[in-house]
Amino acid sequence: xxxxxxxxxxxxxxxxxxxxxxxxxxxxxxxxxxxxxxxxxxxxxxxxxxxxxxxxxxxxxxxxxxxxxxxxxxxxxxxxxxxxxxxxxxxxxxxxxxxxxxxxxxxxxxxxxxxxxxxxxxxxxxxxxxxxxxxxxxxxxxxxxxxxxxxxxxxxxxxxxxxxxxxxxxxxxxxxxxxxxxxxxxxxxxxxxxxxxxxxxxxxxxxxxxxxxxxxxxxxxxxxxxxxxxxxxxxxxxxxxxxxxxxxxxxxxxxxxxxxxxxxxxxxxxxxxxxxxxxxxxxxxxxxxxxxxxxxxxxxxxxxxxxxxxxxxxxxxxxxxxxxxxxxxxxxxxxxxxxxxxxxxxxxxxxxxx
Amino acid sequence: xxxxxxxxxxxxxxxxxxxxxxxxxxxxxxxxxxxxxxxxxxxxxxxxxxxxxxxxxxxxxxxxxxxxxxxxxxxxxxxxxxxxxxxxxxxxxxxxxxxxxxxxxxxxxxxxxxxxxxxxxxxxxxxxxxxxxxxxxxxxxxxxxxxxxxxxxxxxxxxxxxxxxxxxxxxxxxxxxxxxxxxxxxxxxxxxxxxxxxxxxxxxxxxxxxxxxxxxxxxxxxxxxxxxxxxxxxxxxxxxxxxxxxxxxxxxxxxxxxxxxxxxxxxxxxxxxxxxxxxxxxxx
Numbered sequence: 001x002x003x004x005x006x007x008x009x010x011x012x013x014x015x016x017x018x019x020x021x022x023x024x025x026x027x028x029x030x031x032x033x034x035x036x037x038x039x040x041x042x043x044x045x046x047x048x049x050x051x052x053x054x055x056x057x058x059x060x061x062x063x064x065x066x067x068x069x070x071x072x073x074x075x076x077x078x079x080x081x082x083x084x085x086x087x088x089x090x091x092x093x094x095x096x097x098x099x100x101x102x103x104x105x106x107x108x109x110x111x112x113x114x115x116x117x118x119x120x121x122x123x124x125x126x127x128x129x130x131x132x133x134x135x136x137x138x139x140x141x142x143x144x145x146x147x148x149x150x151x152x153x154x155x156x157x158x159x160x161x162x163x164x165x166x167x168x169x170x171x172x173x174x175x176x177x178x179x180x181x182x183x184x185x186x187x188x189x190x191x192x193x194x195x196x197x198x199x200x201x202x203x204x205x206x207x208x209x210x211x212x213x214x215x216x217x218x219x220x221x222x223x224x225x226x227x228x229x230x231x232x233x234x235x236x237x238x239x240x241x242x243x244x245x246x247x248x249x250x251x252x253x254x255x256x257x258x259x260x261x262x263x264x265x266x267x268x269x270x271x272x273x274x275x276x277x278x279x280x281x282x283x284x285x286x287x288x289x290x291x292x293x294x295x296x297x298x299x300x301x302x303x304x305x306x307x308x309x310x311x312x313x314x315x316x317x318x319x320x321x322x323x324x325x326x327x328x329x330x331x332x333x334x335x336x337x338x339x340x341x342x343x344x345x346x347x348x349x350x351x352x353x354x
Numbered sequence: 355x356x357x358x359x360x361x362x363x364x365x366x367x368x369x370x371x372x373x374x375x376x377x378x379x380x381x382x383x384x385x386x387x388x389x390x391x392x393x394x395x396x397x398x399x400x401x402x403x404x405x406x407x408x409x410x411x412x413x414x415x416x417x418x419x420x421x422x423x424x425x426x427x428x429x430x431x432x433x434x435x436x437x438x439x440x441x442x443x444x445x446x447x448x449x450x451x452x453x454x455x456x457x458x459x460x461x462x463x464x465x466x467x468x469x470x471x472x473x474x475x476x477x478x479x480x481x482x483x484x485x486x487x488x489x490x491x492x493x494x495x496x497x498x499x500x501x502x503x504x505x506x507x508x509x510x511x512x513x514x515x516x517x518x519x520x521x522x523x524x525x526x527x528x529x530x531x532x533x534x535x536x537x538x539x540x541x542x543x544x545x546x547x548x549x550x551x552x553x554x555x556x557x558x559x560x561x562x563x564x565x566x567x568x569x570x571x572x573x574x575x576x577x578x579x580x581x582x583x584x585x586x587x588x589x590x591x592x593x594x595x596x597x598x599x600x601x602x603x604x605x606x607x608x609x610x611x612x613x614x615x616x617x618x619x620x621x622x623x624x625x626x627x628x629x630x631x632x633x634x635x636x637x638x
Contacts (some may be wrong), residue, residue, distance in 0.1 A: 010584070024447070050540060052536055052539075071421045071539075071547075072536065072539040073542050073543055073544055073545070074539070074542075076542055078540070079537065079540040081533040081536070083533050085533035085534045086534075086537075087537070087538070087552055089556055098538070098541055098543070098551075099541035099542060102542040112463060146537075146541070147540075149409060272415050331358075
């Protein structure tokens with residue numbers, strides 16, 4: 001029996017399903033992220049767990065207790081809101097103290113817990129400030145301290161980093177993960193930022209149009225995407241669609257009159273399939289020595305990497321190389337391209353892009 | 355050049371200053387001067403100065419009673435408006451369109467009808483042989499005399515003043531982050547506690563300005579007490595009117611008006627200090 005389990009959860013607005021038949025099991029101490037584009041139902045799911053959105057059908061079990069229809073204030077979950085939702089008329093201390101007061105924690109213990117929560121988020125010396133006197137990152141930390149101080153069974157994070165600037169966001173990602181590891185609270189985060197999801201989650205739940213499309217560890221999600229949507233939403237991907245054929249050398253994908261060797265996909269030859277090839281798995285070779293030749297149409301420098309767009313016989317391919325000491329390819333030059341056959345992934349969904 | 359740029363703010367604001375001077379400062383000063391003039395019932399206003407009018411108002415128990423009545427009626431009106439208006443504004447802010455727009459219109463519509471018409475409406479509703487009267491009689495309560503009592507004045511004042519309470523409170527409710535309420539709920543605060551500890555302190559500025567407006571307007575209201583209080587239930591504004599129009603004792607009327615202004619200001623400033631002082635630091 002998992003710690004938090006959502007089974008066949010649905011939410012209907014009018015005759016539109018915001019979330020349809022969603023089932024997730026979260027283990028104790030796990031960090032699970034709901035990832036998807038806006039409008040995919042991830043926030044609605046979080047609100048149903050929090051109790052702010054009525055569940056249309058399905059069940060939510062927390063440590064074996066049915067909380068599907070419990071009132072929000074009876075669930076006792078810690079929530080960090082997108083806007084942080086700090087109480088503007090209270091000091092940082094009072095903000096953090098509020099949840100403890102509601103639980104009638106005696107004053108001595110309360111003070112002790114406030115102190116340790118604030119030191120957890122490195123805000124010890126800010127206890128007497130008001131939220132408006134803090135920076136965005138500090139407010140975020142107060143919101144986290146306020147949610148964690150009540151020692152909730154589950155911590156819910158609603159796009160917690162989206163209001164921070166890029167540099168701070170990256171710092172907070174690791175900080176958040178570190179804190180979560182330290183206190184061991186089961187955490188569910190909602191985000192539309194795939195890099196954020198990948199860097200801090202134990203498992204990622206990809207959602208699309210109210211449905212779960214894949215639940216996996218970040219590494220597996222990236223390496224074994226199940227659909228074209230996931231392969232392009234999580235990182236970049238070259239999508240190769242063609243006819244699968246069996247020849248004496250093995251399986252081949254016929255694409256624009258080119259034959260590309262593919263691994264055994266345990267699919268009958270003659271099928272039309274889409275394969276995903278990650279840009280960083282492609283290696284440059286001298287012309288004529290790779291599987292394909294291509295011409296560099298454009299290249300972009302990102303500091304730690306180069307992104308190349310190459311025109312090839314099978315269409316445009318994206319190649320990413322790290323900025324090592326080798327000389328980058330200038331535009332309009334030709335190069336051979338190769339990759340290991342094993343790095344091709346079959347996408348099983350039916351939404352092939354023509 | 356520099357002298358011109360220094361003068362520019364004054365030149366630009368001169369229409370406003372001129373307007374305020376002509377419409378507010380000058381009449382007030384003239385009223386103040388008038389209130390110190392000696393009045394004789396035979397010869398009228400004399401060019402002599404006296405403190406007699408002020409002494410009369412401040413010492414005569416008749417006038418003290420009228421001042422006291424005006425103030426408690428206004429304070430009670432402000433309190434009732436607060437008790438009705440704050441929940442009303444809260445409910446209004448939680449409504450979704452089109453109901454929100456419809457109810458806001460219903461709330462504001464009375465402002466489009468003349469106070470005189472509304473007062474007559476209330477006097478029909480509260481008078482003897484009225485619907486309300488018959489209803490009370492049918493329920494076996496009464497007969498209750500409402501018209502020409504303080505109750506009638508307060509009922510009508512609350513009705514007229516309610517928008518002045520609801521609108522500022524509603525405005526400050528609009529500024530609230532709706533997630534803040536959810537945050538409080540998530541921290542196990544029951545809905546009523548959330549209301550008291552999270553919502554209410556944040557809309558205090560709206561409640562403060564709303565109650566000040568209601569109190570100030572009620573204390574100087576003239577038509578409603580005049581029509582629903584009748585000839586015998588005087589308030590300060592009706593006294594001022596009587597002195598000016600019936601007794602023709604303008605200096606005395608001016609003195610009463612100025613004392614009302616002063617008392618009003620004193621009460622409002624004190625109240626403002628008290629409430630704001632408590633919330634200033636947190637509301638910022």
